[in-house]
Amino acid sequence: MDRDEFMVKVVSPAAFTIGLFVIWELACRVFSIPLTILPAPSVIFAALIEFRAPIISNSWVTLWTTLVGFALATVFGLLMGIAVGWHKAIYAGVYPLLVGFNSIPKVAVVPVLILWFGLGEIPAILTAFLISFFPIVVNVATGLATTEPELEDVLRALGASKLDIMRKVGIPRSLPYFFGSLKVAITLAFVGAVVSETVGANKGIGKLMLDAQAAFQVQIVFAGLLVLAVLGILLYICTALIEKRFTGWAFRGQNR
């Protein structure tokens, strides 16, 4: 990494993040904002340290429920996307259902899930799954549906079956779409898990924040928000790295 790249990739994000916290801290002090409205970052960090044990144990629950839901969504989304992209009839039949299903706010589904599975990790896992599979399906199906017709002709003229075309062209071609959608899906899965925890759960960072809010421990609520933001960034980075690793060819000219 040369100097310019270091400035852009490391110094700039760090400066903006630190700057945000500094402005926040100053605003809280200068305007004497009450703790119950908006705690200053220094207070939030102190709460993070003081309540680290419950924060860590609850974050862990949220993290693994998110990841299990995301894993389910990845497998299901990939298979469903291939099925939907395979044939026009399946595409036409399934797409309206998918859109309709995706339009239902998932927070409204959580009570049903709790009714079925009781309080616990399962509703969180399922909410994470339900909210995050849609972008994967749509992206994989789009990648498959946009295969160049000439290329298909080249292969069909050789006697290639639909399966051959999918294996050799369709699926590799839709991988950048797939990995791109994972970046969206992981953040959504995280949102799903936390939403489910705030509606009803006995563990998780959402539940922790709900309890803290009821007890007017606003600094813990904000500590929870901060943890969520950091976890969200980390999960995003992981999927972005996986994307780079597998579909570097789609990013040609940027890093080569």
Add this chain to the structure above:
Amino acid sequence: MDPLVVLNNVSMAYGKGASAVPAIEDVSLDIEPGEFIAVVGPSGCGKSSLMKLISGLHPVSKGELKVKGETVTRPLKSVGMAFQNSNLLPWRTCVDNVLLPLEIVPPHRQRIGSHRAEYKQKAVDLLNSVGLTGFTDKFPWQLSGGMQQRASICRALIHEPEVLMLDEPFGALDAFTREELWCALRDIHAARGVTVMLVTHDLREAVFLADTVYVMSNRPGRIVKKRRVTIPRPRDLEVTYTAEFQDVVHELRSMIGGKH
């Protein structure tokens, strides 16, 4: 010698019933083994449809189409196709792109797994023969447009098809690169004796390369002229500046509609 491809009063339409759009009407032509034919005509006249028809990708709606004496009812495995857009797969290197048809066509598809090195050598040799020495392990986006097109033609040739079908393969190239590729194609045809069907709207290209040029009319496409090109082979680019060459081009141009 029996013709390799025979079309007898062939028509073809897109769609069915009353809403069918005729693309080709009443076309008859023969292609001899090893012959180089070119089909020229105004844009949208059904040149590409004719190619789809002969390769078996689209059914005949009327008339008779035979390849090697057999009526064509499904895609032929003995054709290789290349288009204006090289359509190389960006995740495969040049040589792996060329190997793609061998992963589809039997008997190679069963053998390629265990004999990869042998096939790879064949693909490298083919790429070298069209002037891509040293570029075989590059990715398509690392090649120029002309090089991509050379690789695309290699992909169409690797399984040793009986008919090479080219749909405006040089349409997107600049004039100099295009002439270079004319010569490359001329040499491929001479060296391999492959039968070539070239669809183009460049009359000079057609006359320079082909033994027989067919002129198609506006949609629905009919053949309005069959012109043998008797300029002796091997042809050099210089030939394109001779009076004989210009006369043929002129004659063909006058058969194609449009305002002058």
